[in-house]
Amino acid sequence: MSTPLIQISGLEKAFATKESWLGQWRFHRGKFKKHQDSIHALNGVNLTINQGETLCVVGETGCGKSTLARAIMGLINPSAGEIHYLDQRIDHLSDQQRMLFRRRMQMVFQNPYASLNPRMTVYQTLKEPIIFHNPELSLAQVDQQIDDLLESVGISASSSDRYPHEFSGGQRQRISLARALSVEPDFIVADEPLSALDVSVQAQVLNLMMDKQEERNLSYLFITHDLAVVEHFATRVAVMYLGRICELAPTNTLFNQPKHPYTRALLSAIPRLDSNTAEPIRLIGEVPVPTEQPIGCVFQARCPYANQRCYDESPAMIAQEDTSSVACHAIEEKRL
Amino acid sequence: MKYTRKDLMHPLSDSRFSHMWSGFIGDKLAILALIIFAFYCLVALLAPLLTPYDVNDVNFMDLMNAEIAPSWITQDYHFLLGTDAQGRDLLTVILYGTRLSLTIGICAVLIQATLGICIGLVAGYLGGRIDNFLMRCADIQLSFSNMMVAIIFLAIVQSLFGLAVYQQLAMVILILVIGLSEWPLFARTIRASVLAEKQQEYVDAARVMGFGSKRIMFRHILPNTLSPILVIFTIQIANAIIAEAALSFLGLGMPSTEPSLGALISEGFSYMFSGSWWICVIPSVTLIILILAMNLLGDWLRDHLNPKVYKD
Numbered sequence A: 001m002s003t004p005l006i007q008i009s010g011l012e013k014a015f016a017t018k019e020s021w022l023g024q025w026r027f028h029r030g031k032f033k034k035h036q037d038s039i040h041a042l043n044g045v046n047l048t049i050n051q052g053e054t055l056c057v058v059g060e061t062g063c064g065k066s067t068l069a070r071a072i073m074g075l076i077n078p079s080a081g082e083i084h085y086l087d088q089r090i091d092h093l094s095d096q097q098r099m100l101f102r103r104r105m106q107m108v109f110q111n112p113y114a115s116l117n118p119r120m121t122v123y124q125t126l127k128e129p130i131i132f133h134n135p136e137l138s139l140a141q142v143d144q145q146i147d148d149l150l151e152s153v154g155i156s157a158s159s160s161d162r163y164p165h166e167f168s169g170g171q172r173q174r175i176s177l178a179r180a181l182s183v184e185p186d187f188i189v190a191d192e193p194l195s196a197l198d199v200s201v202q203a204q205v206l207n208l209m210m211d212k213q214e215e216r217n218l219s220y221l222f223i224t225h226d227l228a229v230v231e232h233f234a235t236r237v238a239v240m241y242l243g244r245i246c247e248l249a250p251t252n253t254l255f256n257q258p259k260h261p262y263t264r265a266l267l268s269a270i271p272r273l274d275s276n277t278a279e280p281i282r283l284i285g286e287v288p289v290p291t292e293q294p295i296g297c298v299f300q301a302r303c304p305y306a307n308q309r310c311y312d313e314s315p316a317m318i319a320q321e322d323t324s325s326v327a328c329h330a331i332e333e334k335r336l
Numbered sequence B: 001m002k003y004t005r006k007d008l009m010h011p012l013s014d015s016r017f018s019h020m021w022s023g024f025i026g027d028k029l030a031i032l033a034l035i036i037f038a039f040y041c042l043v044a045l046l047a048p049l050l051t052p053y054d055v056n057d058v059n060f061m062d063l064m065n066a067e068i069a070p071s072w073i074t075q076d077y078h079f080l081l082g083t084d085a086q087g088r089d090l091l092t093v094i095l096y097g098t099r100l101s102l103t104i105g106i107c108a109v110l111i112q113a114t115l116g117i118c119i120g121l122v123a124g125y126l127g128g129r130i131d132n133f134l135m136r137c138a139d140i141q142l143s144f145s146n147m148m149v150a151i152i153f154l155a156i157v158q159s160l161f162g163l164a165v166y167q168q169l170a171m172v173i174l175i176l177v178i179g180l181s182e183w184p185l186f187a188r189t190i191r192a193s194v195l196a197e198k199q200q201e202y203v204d205a206a207r208v209m210g211f212g213s214k215r216i217m218f219r220h221i222l223p224n225t226l227s228p229i230l231v232i233f234t235i236q237i238a239n240a241i242i243a244e245a246a247l248s249f250l251g252l253g254m255p256s257t258e259p260s261l262g263a264l265i266s267e268g269f270s271y272m273f274s275g276s277w278w279i280c281v282i283p284s285v286t287l288i289i290l291i292l293a294m295n296l297l298g299d300w301l302r303d304h305l306n307p308k309v310y311k312d
Helices: A065-073 A095-102 A122-133 A139-152 A157-161 A169-181 A199-216 A227-233 A251-256 A261-268 A308-312 B014-026 B028-045 B090-126 B128-143 B146-181 B183-198 B201-208 B213-249 B261-269 B278-305
Strands: A004-016 A025-028 A031-034 A038-050 A054-058 A080-085 A105-108 A187-191 A219-223 A236-241 A244-250
Touching (some): A004 A065, A054 A065, A054 A227, A065 A187, A105 A169, A139 A169, A199 A227, A236 A251, A236 A261, A244 A261, A251 A261, B028 B090, B090 B128, B090 B146, B201 B213, B213 B278, B261 B278
Parallel strands (some): A054 A219, A054 A236
Antiparallel strands (some): A004 A038
């Protein structure tokens, strides 16, 4: 049994919709009431990331994938819930206390054109974190380390004096990965690192990430839209919908036997070359805007199997026989 | 050492630089403006070497020589541009005046820029209440006329310390007054660019690395907001020189023993209608050309550092 590296329990995040201080007051039944609208991006996420695994998070736009990533990295403060790194709680730490975990956890961003500082050369970009986290290193050692890092991500060390705009998208994403690896982390959050790249370059970056995982025993939290990448890359997959995780399963199990109605619809939407597969399941309606904390199952409005219980009670993650776990009343009641 | 040159690297990359250079060569007006500005700077720096008379000489100020017309009128080549009402050689006085005006302008803008950049960065990056507070301060500062604040402040200083002390400290006080009164211009512009830069992922990446706010603000965000700073910098120098000239003209600036361009104009103004027009007109023309060159430079920089406005 692999040991859990990151444990997330009951994570919630609500963003206040920007309203001016005065605009928060509403006149209601003869009284002024303070009212602040908010968007509930995460509604109680429970997730465990094991050492050395790749956990892919899939889901449609706006379901809270990036919010989850940013909450884990401490870029935003969660409204409720806990995040543990090994056995230490890290979600409520100050910047100073968090410093220790900054080295252990790193992030690769979505847009390779914005994630590197345009006014810093590759050398400067890599030198800064290395010196910052290892002030005892001599300049020669730092230079050596930078050269090694660049070579290891397939960028020639001689181009370290160039600025980011002189590189292609794929090269930049590899430089971003080198920056993340520069502090020798054991956990990397990748927030759609491939979405801005074209397919051949995606494969390069993906293979590089897999090589690094093998080399350094890294764990990934990999956020993506692309189910083909998931099938190729993931150890386990978490399917998110509207700020909750609705299914968590090992990759093979998920792709062969999707259980949650949303997962089924999602997987049936993958275009296949063979023509004998079933028609894609069409979901009706749109994702609701989560201005209120949802009551019942988040998928109720679009689920063809919803009954009264789904409207009243939110389903818990229930472990299945095949090591997957699903949050769905229909599955629990064996209706599905 | 392998990487010794790296830290000296210009923040503008090569291609950007060459783009600016080619644009510069194409623009005759910009070249002319830069040459004029460089000429002024050079002359101001070398004033003690260039001037035909020594300002510290006792004979420099000789009332016997007062109000001599420029050489092309009198055919007397002792005083190339004539003399002023105190009998000083006008060329010498103008060279020293330019030196003073430029020093005051540049130092005042340095103060403005330092204050404005720090306040703008903090307001933009930290946001929230600090942002609100600092920007309201800027609004209040801007709602006063700068000239009015300067006049009141200078008048108070004059009456508090007496004229003698004031004349000694005039330059420092002028720099402070002009420098402290116009920081909101810098602060607002910087804040606007910081708000845009803050959204970029490289800032998040720096935060994930654990860098402190100060480091992120000055090392990561500031270099990316340099172009607007450069533009305001040039235009503000022109404004500061004008402000100094205006204050001197009103009698609140540099003393007549150590005149800046503004003080010279003011002094010459009273002799204007007695026929000695050159005491006023020649320093005015000097000032106007300097301001024009600065503004042309600023305009050109704005066009070329901002690709959206840039037109071929």
